[in-house]
Amino acid sequence: MREVRIRPSLSAVSIFFALLIRVGDYGSVWKLFRDMIQRGPCPNIFVYNVMILGFCRKWCVRTGESLLFLTRKYGCEPDVIAHNLLISAYCVRGWTSHALNWAHFMAEYGCEPSTATFVTFINALCKKGNIVEARKIFEEMQEMGVSPGTVTYNALMDGYVKAREIGEANMLYEEMRNMRVAPDGITFNILAAGNYKYGREDDGNRFLRELSMMALIPNCSISEMSISGLCWAGRLDEALHLLKTMLEKGIPVSIIAINSLICAYSRAGLHEKAFEVYNIMTKFGLTPPASTSTSLLIGLTKVGKLQIGLDIFTGKMHQNGRT
DSSP: OTTTTOOOOHHHHHHHHHHHHHTTOHHHHHHHHHHHHHHSOOOOHHHHHHHHHHHHHTTOHHHHHHHHHHHHHTTOOOOHHHHHHHHHHHHHTTOHHHHHHHHHHHHHTTOOOOHHHHHHHHHHHHHTTOHHHHHHHHHHHHHTTOOOOHHHHHHHHHHHHHTTOHHHHHHHHHHHHHTTOOOOHHHHHHHHHHHHHTTOHHHHHHHHHHHHHTTOOOOHHHHHHHHHHHHHTTOHHHHHHHHHHHHHTTOOOOHHHHHHHHHHHHHTTOHHHHHHHHHHHHHTTOOOOHHHHHHHHHHHHHTTOHHHHHHHHHHHHHHTTOO
16 A cells, blocks of 8 residues: 555554454564554554554553553553553453552543443452452442443442352342442343342342343343252252243243253152153253253153153154154
């Protein structure tokens, strides 16, 4: 393009940068960058952000840092996105202290953190099990005038559930509603599954009712965590009742959830109950994995239900196109 006196656009150069970084041709990246500085077009913040993102994805975070410092040298002020890219890269690698240093550096230069900045920190701290610090970040963002949205509340709720502080998660939900922040399907997935997992079935049912009333779409994680949680607690009949309720209400139920209930009944020697769950599974058009069918066959044979076991076996064979 240069040879025919055509000046490349910044968008074209940005795409070229992204491709070079993706293939690992860093020599050409810096050659192109020097050419832009010397001959134009001068890179803008979008070009810098593309380069920072590319290097961070390649685990070259220090190089991304160097680029951010270069922006000011060449008359371009880094924006909140540039800082967030580095903060996120450090958090993903578990280097939360480095990320916090960048947040302070960001504030010193008058760049206001965004909601995404705080959510990144909350997710990283919750992942490390540091729920106390995550809560402090949550409160600090409000003191700075940044209102937490649904994504922020969800991140902290999920942290409380993983830390086994289900009561705090439920209280945070009430706080969320009082602040007139609308919950989404993810909110109820976190809370319903968490409450069932830790034996708070009444609260789990309440969140499922609210989910239905708000016409939000749940996902399979509710069934996996809820039913598996009841199985772990030895409350198999409650798990079966919940399974039936979910299927009747049209809530997605995963194969993993049903499989865990069949296996739990089989381990407890309640093979007829396991077969009941199997029938429910096939009634709703779900196909059990081979391991489930095998454990069910062994169990039915033990209680003298050999013919039923053979029927399951032959049905399985026909499904697989065998004779």
